[in-house]
Amino acid sequence: MKQELFEAKGFCKFCDQGRMIKAPAGANEDELNELATMECTCDKAKHYQNKENKKKQCFDWIENRWSQDEETKRLFIQAACNIIEYKAKQVTIVKGEWKHVIDMNNDGLLTIKSSKKVDEEVSF
Numbered sequence: 001m002k003q004e005l006f007e008a009k010g011f012c013k014f015c016d017q018g019r020m021i022k023a024p025a026g027a028n029e030d031e032l033n034e035l036a037t038m039e040c041t042c043d044k045a046k047h048y049q050n051k052e053n054k055k056k057q058c059f060d061w062i063e064n065r066w067s068q069d070e071e072t073k074r075l076f077i078q079a080a081c082n083i084i085e086y087k088a089k090q091v092t093i094v095k096g097e098w099k100h101v102i103d104m105n106n107d108g109l110l111t112i113k114s115s116k117k118v119d120e121e122v123s124f
């Protein structure tokens, strides 16, 4: 479905700079400001855009990876949100034999490491 876009004015949430943006019909003031913020070039807006883009990429990945498993998907989304919002430094999810560690490295990249317990010990 193609959504029709209209020219509208929004204001950056950080520097308050107004700009003309293309917005979907019926967008409210908050949505217009959000769009303007996503196009603004001030430092705070750039930081915000970076964070929002990262969030989107990460959620797309989670959505794909866990499309068959609602519960794990929910856990991952919650973990990623907490890390992106700096509420947690690292989150570990243990599911069956798998261990997933989600954290943000020093370059500000959100990383998800999954490992499977492969140790095997047999005694007789």
Ligand SMILES: [Zn+2]
Binding pocket: 012, 013, 014, 015, 016, 017, 037, 040, 041, 042, 043, 045
């Ligand atoms: Zn701005």
